[in-house]
Amino acid sequence: MKELKDRIQRDGQILGNGILKVDSFVNHQVDASLMDHCGKEFARRFAHLGATKVLTAEISGIAPALTTALHLGVPVVYARKTKPITMPDQVYLTLAPSHTKGRMVELIISPEFLAHGEKVLIIDDFLATGATILGLVRLAEAAGAHIVGIGALIEKTFEGGRAALKSLGIPVESLAPISSMDGGKIIFNGD
Amino acid sequence: MKELKDRIQRDGQILGNGILKVDSFVNHQVDASLMDHCGKEFARRFAHLGATKVLTAEISGIAPALTTALHLGVPVVYARKTKPITMPDQVYLTLAPSHTKGRMVELIISPEFLAHGEKVLIIDDFLATGATILGLVRLAEAAGAHIVGIGALIEKTFEGGRAALKSLGIPVESLAPISSMDGGKIIFNGD
Numbered sequence: 001m002k003e004l005k006d007r008i009q010r011d012g013q014i015l016g017n018g019i020l021k022v023d024s025f026v027n028h029q030v031d032a033s034l035m036d037h038c039g040k041e042f043a044r045r046f047a048h049l050g051a052t053k054v055l056t057a058e059i060s061g062i063a064p065a066l067t068t069a070l071h072l073g074v075p076v077v078y079a080r081k082t083k084p085i086t087m088p089d090q091v092y093l094t095l096a097p098s099h100t101k102g103r104m105v106e107l108i109i110s111p112e113f114l115a116h117g118e119k120v121l122i123i124d125d126f127l128a129t130g131a132t133i134l135g136l137v138r139l140a141e142a143a144g145a146h147i148v149g150i151g152a153l154i155e156k157t158f159e160g161g162r163a164a165l166k167s168l169g170i171p172v173e174s175l176a177p178i179s180s181m182d183g184g185k186i187i188f189n190g191d
Numbered sequence: 192m193k194e195l196k197d198r199i200q201r202d203g204q205i206l207g208n209g210i211l212k213v214d215s216f217v218n219h220q221v222d223a224s225l226m227d228h229c230g231k232e233f234a235r236r237f238a239h240l241g242a243t244k245v246l247t248a249e250i251s252g253i254a255p256a257l258t259t260a261l262h263l264g265v266p267v268v269y270a271r272k273t274k275p276i277t278m279p280d281q282v283y284l285t286l287a288p289s290h291t292k293g294r295m296v297e298l299i300i301s302p303e304f305l306a307h308g309e310k311v312l313i314i315d316d317f318l319a320t321g322a323t324i325l326g327l328v329r330l331a332e333a334a335g336a337h338i339v340g341i342g343a344l345i346e347k348t349f350e351g352g353r354a355a356l357k358s359l360g361i362p363v364e365s366l367a368p369i370s371s372m373d374g375g376k377i378i379f380n381g382d
Binding site for chain 1: 206210212214215216218219220221222223224226227245249250253254257258260261264265266267268269271273275276277278292293300301303304
């Protein structure tokens with residue numbers, strides 16, 4: 001998606017250790033209009049799957065997941081990383097490593113909002129190793145839901161996430177697949 | 192706003208201790224369409240203030256702040272509760288009590304995204320005691336930004352937040368002001 005790729009080239013910052021900082025338009029500060037366009041593009045690419053719910057992980061996944069859900073006309077559920085007091089005692093919980101936090105984090109979903117047989121589209125900001133997304137897949141499977149597709153704004157194709165998700169046999173789409181950040185230069189797939 | 196009030200009456204749950212659970216449409220699971228309508232309503236009420244940025248706190252504020260920013264055509268910044276590794280060492284930080292977590296939490300904003308003279312509209316999910324919103328006000332003031340308005344989806348008018356914000360002398364709007372939850376019954380202002 002050209003608009004997102006152009007923005008990454010303009011405002012993304014490579015911090016080393018494979019970290020791409022996009023805090024000025026995706027995390028921390030969010031370009032609402034850009035997120036809306038990304039959500040519209042995800043909705044276009046995934047419309048044929050008949051998803052009944054969008055699933056993401058707090059915090060950075062919320063913005064693109066919300067706009068995707070808006071354009072698909074379905075609700076969005078975000079997995080919590082700490083259990084709020086409003087959540088029932090019995091929950092779906094899994095662990096996933098956080099790249100930006102450098103430790104394992106919990107992903108928690110209330111059984112109230114993920115039902116057996118539901119068709120779930122996972123949307124997140126990054127697809128890197130796929131570890132967070134695989135955590136969401138485990139939660140959905142624990143609920144007896146079906147994952148029908150996976151979308152990420154930005155994919156770091158050199159971190160192997162797509163291969164890790166391959167056995168699921170479902171469409172995986174990223175709007176800005178980055179094949180290299182070597183030497184401080186961002187190269188997109190196909191460029 | 193009738194659509195939100197009706198939804199609260201239908202799906203909100205009073206858990207005791209003044210906690211209103213709205214996890215099925217605001218927190219955890221989000222009704223994307225409802226959030227879009229709420230954002231549109233905030234944008235209508237605050238359009239005359241000329242805000243250059245929407246400010247909120249992660250996590251539950253993100254959805255209504257994003258849709259408000261979308262309808263106003265400005266970016267949104269969400270204060271982080273933990274400092275990600277992508278954030279510079281020098282930050283704006285304050286403490287605020289979390290009602291649903293039962294402890295103090297940090298609110299952190301990078302100076303990169305809150306500039307001197309900026310006109311800031313604060314949007315959050317709840318206005319209760321006003322403590323979180325006052326934390327955001329302190330952060331904005333530390334950056335030399337001007338707060339031009341404050342909006343909350345749901346106000347618990349009996350918790351005194353509006354009085355706590357009064358000295359700011361700016362418009363405070365809530366889309367669903369609740370005057371009582373006594374006896375398990377939700378009463379809105381003016382009903």
